[in-house]
Amino acid sequence: MWADTLTKFGNAAGAVVVFVAVLLIIFYAAGRASGRLSKPLAVGILLGPALLLLLVGLVIPAVRTVYLSFYNDDSTRLLGGKNYTWAFTTSDIQQVLLNTLLWIVVAPVAATALGLVLALLVDRLKRQALYKALIFMPMAISFVGASIIWKFVYNYRDPSQPQIGLLSQICIWLGWRSPPNWILDHPLNNFLLMVIMVWVQTGFAMVVLSAAIKAIPDEITEAAVLDGARGFQLFRLITIPMIRNTLVVVLTTVMITTLKLFDIIRTMTGGNFGTQVLANAMYSQSFEQYNIGRGSALAVILFVAVLPLVGYNIVQLRRERANR
Known part of the structure; x- marks a missing residue:
């Protein structure tokens, strides 16, 4: 039981570390950017995570819910309306x-x-x-x-x-x-x-x-x-x-x-x-x-x-x- 708990905790901690590392790399790259690409890159970095979370947490589930509403109880047969x-x-x-x-x-x-x-x-x-x-x-x-x-x-x-x-x-x-x-x-x-x-x-x-x-x-x-x-x-x-x-x-x-x-x-x-x-x-x-x-x-x-x-x-x- 404790081994499973520690494994899950380690996986969660590893995911957080990887996420933070990716963000640091992206921010470092944005800070080094110059010229015409600097502004679009900054906007993309600031809006990108929010848009990604919006897409994954809201848009995709909403589209999937509408899709499933036209199917039967176990989503194997199309029922229309x-x-x-x-x-x-x-x-x-x-x-x-x-x-x-x-x-x-x-x-x-x-x-x-x-x-x-x-x-x-x-x-x-x-x-x-x-x-x-x-x-x-x-x-x-x-x-x-x-x-x-x-x-x-x-x-x-x-x-x-x-x-x-x-x-x-x-x-x-x-x-x-x-x-x-x-x-x-x-x-x-x-x-x-x-x-x-x-x-x-x-x-x-x-x-x-x-x-x-x-x-x-x-x-x-x-x-x-x-x-x-x-x-x-x-x-x-x-x-x-x-x-x-x-x-x-x-x-x-x-x-x-x-x-x-x-x-x-x-x-x-x-x-x-x-x-x-x-x-x-x-x-x-x-x-x-x-x-x-x-x-x-x-x-x-x-x-x-x-x-x-x-x-x-x-x-x-x-x-x-x-x-x-």
Whole structure:
């Protein structure tokens, strides 16, 4: 056992040494280059490793996934578009797509709206940095860790037994004698799982939107106040238009995170009880049911769904930088 471990460690260390040696040789050659070749060589050396890693880590796997999505479970027979037909016509996968759509509509809007409200409220308090740190703290927790925390909140026991689930205990204190098994109760369980995503992402939304609100010029706010704007009117006519681009960026960023959702579902329910979403279904098809073709088709659908959000996010960021 120790011999195998040492052998593997030696191989890994040797690979690192060879990699570093190759880099040193390339950098030495670039430093010695002169004339017309010096600039193209420097650009190639700087961009080459990044492009190579991008090609090996992203482009080739993406092309291979698209290729495999047209084949059967063990990639031995060409099926054409049958895997995609299965994805959009099977009732179980339709439910998965509906759940995913529900997630990307409800969770990002809730997280962004709550983050905006908290940004407005916390900025009026003393020691606002402390409150922001506490609200932002869930961002430091992985989705798996957050799911385990909320698993204790949603834990169910018979009402006659001592409760360890916080939500069930609160309901019993309030007079609800027989609270449901929260994770098994469909479709309520989907919204309860969304609470975890909202809890984690609200801090991110609050911090970014708070910075955007602080960047609003005081002259604009003072002019609006002189014109008679107050309270909600000031918020609707001044604050929202001034932070619209940031608001959209935050919303689309949380949407992208939600669309790739895997950890919460995997930890809380494993996709059972009507909570399955696209990313977890892709994993289940590929690595549990060993149907590479269908898993690849779901991966391609997920990839295509993310692309418009990423593109729109990039456009908004460029517009915001141009306005600055």
